[in-house]
Amino acid sequence: MRRIFISRGHIIGYAAFALAILVVPLFIDDPYLLNKLARYLIFGILAAALALSWGYTGILNLGQAVSFGLGSYCMAMTLKLHTIPIQTGAAGLPDFMVWNNVKSLPWFWEPFHSTAFAVVAGVAFPVVVALLLGWFVFRARVTGVYVSIITLAMLVVVNLVIVDQQRFTGGFNGLTDLADLKLFGIDFDPYSGATYYLIALSLLATLMIGEFVVRSKTGLIMQAIRDDETRVRYFGYDVARYQIFAFCVSAGLSGFAGMLYAMVMAFASPTFLSVQISLSIVIWCAVGGRESLIGSALGAILVTGIQGGLSETPAFLNTWMLIMGALFVAVVLFLPKGLISIVQLGMARLAGKKISALAEDEAPLPRGHKLGIG
């Protein structure tokens, strides 16, 4: 009974969320604001992706910005090649390559003339990187904080390589002056409703993919691994494969988010692969509720929204970081399962009343009833 009701609650929750993010543009006339909201939704995708690996599988990936950054560069590379010729060198050579004395387009840039290739690569490349890293890490049974350290180190390495290879990557400046993405005859202007809707639908698709995974038996085994990795082995599951799977799905979704981000920002730079972004994702998940996909996504939207709101309000110019810090501390202290646990608790209470009225023998215990750090 509980499960059915929870999923009904889930459906209602998702419907309300979908409706909210889809009707918002109807009330917003300001393209700048719309662009900003689109960015928040992208952060929602990132947070949901981390919830999948951290909240459900227990892999605290501090290098998620690698996937995000690689995705954004894939998109930026194709958009750069589609920039109107006046800003580029001979034979469509990107401007920064001309400045860096690069004579011809490097081989790995060639395929990015095709937008379709870039879109596939933006997901596939981060997945392959995650697969390789995951293979070494999880096969060797590295666990816990060591996984976080390795992923963080990976992030720093990739960041340095991109900054260092200025001739091919634009170095510190990244890839700027990008064209709009044109797909199926639609021009995805970063400030347009079309781009906003593309991102909103992507977020909803991400959440659906995530829910599909976590509600399957594979998702159940992922949660069992989070609880007691060793025990799972004695039931016949190859734990490393499940960890690599969760790690890769998370990387693919993050890569996709990166592509959208490059479109919305109209540039890609090494700041997308920063430690700061990686840590922010962790905070979003912690605030929203890392054991809930929609909770994490809402956490990202809420935190970045408040951050944006406060930092642009003159009254809070000097104090907004202090306020954000206090908010994090309060949530982590009093709601270890995140803000979503308030909703879950309320829903479970409602469900409890309904069910106990129907059948006395089955007393439902809400999943989020424990408020202890889990």
Added chain:
Amino acid sequence: MSLLELKGVEVQFSGFRALRGFDLSVAAGELRCLIGPNGAGKTTALDVICGKAQVNGGDIIFAGQNISHFEEHRIARLGIGRKFQVPSVFRELTVKENLHVAFCRRAGVFANLGISAAKANADELEKLAELVGLKESFRREAGILSHGQTQWLEIAMLVAQDAQLLLLDEPTAGMTAAETRKTAELCKQLKGRHTMLVVEHDMGFIKEIGDVISVMHQGRLLAQGTVAEIESDPEVRKAYLGSGGIRGA
């Protein structure tokens, strides 16, 4: 023919020889009890069978296959289930979910993607919960179960796994007399369908469930036989000297 055979198995932990040429043979369908003084290597014997401890010498043959150097999940898939001394269940998952994880028919990541966590095999899992008296707690988190209930849940998980060979490490540890009786009942029910290797200290429990008892001492097999034979064995008496004989174990 024996289902499980250990031949001269050696296990070392940084110089300490936990098993020193340990031999054991268990026939299919048998319920074998493994006893011995503290430090005799009983738990290590179970660890080495299920792949938790590394074999440093000798062979472990299960159903005709040498599994000495298999990874844990491969050994499990061949049909060996393990219950640990400290009950280890997934505390944040419900009883039902615990049983579902243990119910491993397909081990692959993608094969399991298509299976619903909530709906698949719900009836079978509920029957299993009923078998160990956990029907009322079916949808509760395993973390809130009592110690005894957790032990039973883990046994039910082994049954869900449908392992041919069950390795039970002190299934009655920390149980009240009533709970121990219930566990003995449970073991008797499983007898015949599963081959069982049980490490136990509680002689009352062993007398109730066991046929053949193997006694371990200092990493070796010391004696083997029925309860009466073991109790009168002078070697066994010597090994237990100071602890009041086998009864005081």
